[in-house]
Amino acid sequence: xxxxxxxxxxxxxxxxxxxxxxxxxxxxxxxxxxxxxxxxxxxxxxxxxxxxxxxxxxxxxxxxxxxxxxxxxxxxxxxxxxxxxxxxxxxxxxxxxxxxxxxxxxxxxxxxxxxxxxxxxxxxxxxxxxxxxxxxxxxxxxxxxxxxxxxxxxxxxxxxxxxxxxxxxxxxxxxxxxxxxxxxxxxxxxxxxxxxxxxxxxxxxxxxxxxxxxxxxxxxxxxxxxxxxxxxxxxxxxxx
Amino acid sequence: xxxxxxxxxxxxxxxxxxxxxxxxxxxxxxxxxxxxxxxxxxxxxxxxxxxxxxxxxxxxxxxxxxxxxxxxxxxxxxxxxxxxxxxxxxxxxxxxxxxxxxxxxxxxxxxxxxxxxxxxxxxxxxxxxxxxxxxxxxxxxxxxxxxxxxxxxxxxxxxxxxxxxxxxxxxxxxxxxxxxxxxxxxxxxxxxxxxxxxxxxxxxxxxxxxxxxxxxxxxxxxxxxxxxxxxxxxxxxxxxxxxxxxxxxxxxxxxxxxxxxxxxxxxxxxxxxxxxxxxxxxxxxxxxx
Amino acid sequence: xxxxxxxxxxxxxxxxxxxxxxxxxxxxxxxxxxxxxxxxxxxxxxxxxxxxxxxxxxxxxxxxxxxxxxxxxxxxxxxxxxxxxxxxxxxxxxxxxxxxxxxxxxxxxxxxxxxxxxxxxxxxxxxxxxxxxxxxxxxxxxxxxxxxxxxxxxxxxxxxxxxxxxxxxxxxxxxxxxxxxxxxxxxxxxxxxxxxxxxxxxxxxxxxxxxxxxxxxxxxxxxxxxxxxxxxxxxxxxxxxxxxxxxxxxxxxxxxxxxxxxxxxxxxxxxxxxxxxxxxxxxxxxxxxxxxxxxxxxxxxxxxxxxxxxxxxxxxxxxxxxxxxxxxxxxxxxxxxxxxxxxxx
Numbered sequence: 012x013x014x015x016x017x018x019x020x021x022x023x024x025x026x027x028x029x030x031x032x033x034x035x036x037x038x039x040x041x042x043x044x045x046x047x048x049x050x051x052x053x054x055x056x057x058x059x060x061x062x063x064x065x066x067x068x069x070x071x072x073x074x075x076x077x078x079x080x081x082x083x084x085x086x087x088x089x090x091x092x093x094x095x096x097x098x099x100x101x102x103x104x105x106x107x108x109x110x111x112x113x114x115x116x117x118x119x120x121x122x123x124x125x126x127x128x129x130x131x132x133x134x135x136x137x138x139x140x141x142x143x144x145x146x147x148x149x150x151x152x153x154x155x156x157x158x159x160x161x162x163x164x165x166x167x168x169x170x171x172x173x174x175x176x177x178x179x180x181x182x183x184x185x186x187x188x189x190x191x192x193x194x195x196x197x198x199x200x201x202x203x204x205x206x207x208x209x210x211x212x213x214x215x216x217x218x219x220x221x222x223x224x225x226x227x228x229x230x231x232x233x234x235x236x237x238x239x240x241x242x243x244x245x246x247x248x249x250x251x
Numbered sequence: 252x253x254x255x256x257x258x259x260x261x262x263x264x265x266x267x268x269x270x271x272x273x274x275x276x277x278x279x280x281x282x283x284x285x286x287x288x289x290x291x292x293x294x295x296x297x298x299x300x301x302x303x304x305x306x307x308x309x310x311x312x313x314x315x316x317x318x319x320x321x322x323x324x325x326x327x328x329x330x331x332x333x334x335x336x337x338x339x340x341x342x343x344x345x346x347x348x349x350x351x352x353x354x355x356x357x358x359x360x361x362x363x364x365x366x367x368x369x370x371x372x373x374x375x376x377x378x379x380x381x382x383x384x385x386x387x388x389x390x391x392x393x394x395x396x397x398x399x400x401x402x403x404x405x406x407x408x409x410x411x412x413x414x415x416x417x418x419x420x421x422x423x424x425x426x427x428x429x430x431x432x433x434x435x436x437x438x439x440x441x442x443x444x445x446x447x448x449x450x451x452x453x454x455x456x457x458x459x460x461x462x463x464x465x466x467x468x469x470x471x472x473x474x475x476x477x478x479x480x481x482x483x484x485x486x487x488x489x490x491x492x493x494x495x496x497x498x499x500x501x502x503x504x505x506x507x508x509x510x511x512x513x514x515x516x517x518x519x520x521x522x523x524x525x526x527x528x529x530x531x532x533x534x535x536x537x538x539x540x
Numbered sequence: 541x542x543x544x545x546x547x548x549x550x551x552x553x554x555x556x557x558x559x560x561x562x563x564x565x566x567x568x569x570x571x572x573x574x575x576x577x578x579x580x581x582x583x584x585x586x587x588x589x590x591x592x593x594x595x596x597x598x599x600x601x602x603x604x605x606x607x608x609x610x611x612x613x614x615x616x617x618x619x620x621x622x623x624x625x626x627x628x629x630x631x632x633x634x635x636x637x638x639x640x641x642x643x644x645x646x647x648x649x650x651x652x653x654x655x656x657x658x659x660x661x662x663x664x665x666x667x668x669x670x671x672x673x674x675x676x677x678x679x680x681x682x683x684x685x686x687x688x689x690x691x692x693x694x695x696x697x698x699x700x701x702x703x704x705x706x707x708x709x710x711x712x713x714x715x716x717x718x719x720x721x722x723x724x725x726x727x728x729x730x731x732x733x734x735x736x737x738x739x740x741x742x743x744x745x746x747x748x749x750x751x752x753x754x755x756x757x758x759x760x761x762x763x764x765x766x767x768x769x770x771x772x773x774x775x776x777x778x779x780x781x782x783x784x785x786x787x788x789x790x791x792x793x794x795x796x797x798x799x800x801x802x803x804x805x806x807x808x809x810x811x812x813x814x815x816x817x818x819x820x821x822x823x824x825x826x827x828x829x830x831x832x833x834x835x836x837x838x839x840x841x842x843x844x845x846x847x848x849x850x851x852x853x854x855x856x857x858x859x860x861x862x863x864x865x866x867x868x869x870x871x872x873x874x875x876x877x878x879x880x881x882x883x884x885x
């Protein structure tokens with residue numbers, strides 16, 4: 012049984028079907044990338060899993076436990092940490108406090124949470140910025156803060172929404188290295204939405220391609236990028 | 252309680268409600284475009300009421316004649332207020348904007364108190380107690396004239412936003428701030444114009460209002476709240492909603508006055524507000540966000 | 541024995557700050573010995589605004605929920621304790637508990653409706669005003685508490701010092717209020733260093749992000765409203781027994797709500813010292829101005845309030861974070877080098 016099982020979920024907004032009958036799995040310890048052109052329904056899928064809104068149809072289970080219909084905080088308690096595509100730092104708090112808030116849920120007290128926060132910041136290369144206000148961070152740093160905060164909740168599955176966007180290639184490689192190390196060492200499973208193919212190819216073991224809310228292809232990164240349906244949806248008819 | 256009494260009270264309430272509507276229209280327009288909530292709205296109206304009372308006491312000018320000059324002065328006042336004070340706050344947190352306007356309100360109320368003292372004042376026009384009879388219906392002249400003036404004012408504003416190029420530009424700003432900037436609209440100036448128009452509305456409403464109620468320095472706060480209730484009931488940012496809300500509140504207050512102590516009648520408006528907030532937060536005429 | 545217990549309160553607080561707090565407290569404790577009755581009454585007013593400001597700050601400064609209707613809780617607290625005392629002879633200390641319960645129940649109603657139905661921002665502020673106004677009008681027509689005509693407690697001789705029944709001189713009320721203010725300060729200090737405090741700040745900064753981190757935002761916002769309304773009610777109880785008369789028109793008025801808000805905003809929203817500092821600066825300046833105007837023969841009703849308005853305007857425009865952050869830097873109380881956490885301490 013896979014860790015996360017998404018079965019035929021659908022969601023419509025004012026008659027527009029953003030996601031239709033999408034199904035995919037994230038294996039225990041696996042890394043799955045969700046790709047597709049803009050407006051393909053990737054972020055909607057994320058929000059359905061994270062509990063921002065319930066799916067109209069279909070089920071989502073984590074380790075056999077139903078998630079659909081839960082609130083975002085309950086989904087977090089169930090073991091899913093998420094980042095936001097448009098980063099949402101707690102601007103007036105220090106970087107360390109940002110991460111500590113995430114750590115508080117599973118740690119004994121504030122002091123323990125603070126220690127955990129420092130470890131995570133260290134892991135993501137933000138240790139030097141711990142005392143700075145989150146508002147003072149650059150965009151790449153904010154993206155890393157998002158990841159740090161989500162990881163602080165001790166998730167079993169991490170949802171990463173375009174955390175590479177806006178990063179320079181070297182920064183992307185750093186982030187890829189950090190994520191694959193965490194995945195290797197702690198067995199943390201990852202579901203990521205990503206446009207940066209360099210990161211997808213390096214990080215993901217499996218890829219699911221969405222277009223117009225539907226899954227049009229799935230497989231390893233190498234097979235998916237050669238799939239005619241995928242090429243067509245990214246590049247149009249002319250490519251074929 | 253006879254039917255004709257209820258009818259008379261209802262018609263009176265609707266007419267008063269149209270004046271409320273004009274007042275609330277100002278608040279609604281400002282919110283709809285500038286996205287700033289004018290917490291000093293009623294207090295601004297009380298300034299207009301004092302201006303009208305003064306003009307009547309010294310020059311014997313009918314308050315209805317004061318509508319145009321007061322609206323003009325208020326337009327300039329609102330324009331300058333937006334340019335000078337409020338514009339730097341457009342991107343500040345909501346609560347700073349509220350507090351800014353609450354500070355303005357505090358200064359207005361107590362400035363009026365310092366100048367005019369706490370006593371109530373009014374403008375006793377010659378026709379203050381006259382009424383017109385239509386069958387069983389007895390309509391106060393002041394209410395009828397006031398409502399007509401309010402409708403005229405609202406119609407002018409509607410026409411401006413519908414047909415005038417500047418009005419269309421303002422609507423574009425309201426719909427899409429970034430887009431308006433991209434196509435080269437001077438958003439800062441359009442905001443100031445809008446704020447000016449909103450305050451002009453409330454200035455005009457103030458002139459009419461002195462025909463219906465006495466003015467004291469502290470009357471403004473109650474009207475700020477009333478204006479909020481109206482625009483929320485009607486739909487914040489919707490112009491038609493402000494008028495509908497005004498009529499609805501005017502009517503319900505008048506009818507409530509029949510069955511309960513008149514001083515308790517605004518409880519009905521607040522109850523209405525709470526119900527609307529809970530079940531239709533976008534207001535009666537508003538679009539769901 | 542005292543070591544670890546002190547450590548609980550003083551952990552991470554700079555030594556210099558502790559010394560300054562000690563001096564401040566000593567000055568406040570000794571103040572009645574040196575002040576005449578007028579100055580004492582001014583200081584009582586300062587503490588009253590400091591306390592109620594601190595209570596309001598819990599909701600807005602910490603949890604980010606803007607209430608512009610806190611006069612509701614002042615009024616409910618005042619009326620509950622006073623009416624129980626007058627009608628049934630219930631001891632004001634017991635009455636205080638009832639007052640807190642009643643105010644918290646109203647707070648719960650406001651909070652439940654707003655947070656359950658997703659009413660935020662300006663709508664929330666308006667809902668709080670609407671509840672206060674609604675209740676004001678209700679009390680105007682509530683004969684059991686005297687309606688619009690007011691509720692009066694029997695004034696007793698100045699010499700008495702009956703702490704048990706809250707009947708006594710201004711000095712007694714001063715110390716009572718000082719104790720209340722210090723207690724509120726310590727409570728907030730504790731809270732800000734605990735899980736609940738950090739959760740509030742997270743909610744204030746970004747509700748969606750807070751919820752994604754597993755915070756039950758509805759519950760924590762409710763905690764803030766309940767605590768804030770109950771604390772504010774105690775301010776109301778004090779008001780009732782100190783002034784001995786209550787009118788719905790006054791105690792539930794929007795002006796009262798705004799007065800409560802002024803101190804924390806001028807002092808520094810979300811800071812512990814902001815409400816104290818703001819209350820002190822505003823009240824002392826306003827009283828000074830009043831004296832100056834009456835000495836010049838220009839005393840006019842409303843002058844103080846205009847002054848409040850101008851102060852508020854100036855602070856909002858020129859010092860958006862209030863006076864305290866700047867003063868803290870001047871006193872050298874900022875932690876470590878670098879841009880540290882801005883809205884603490």
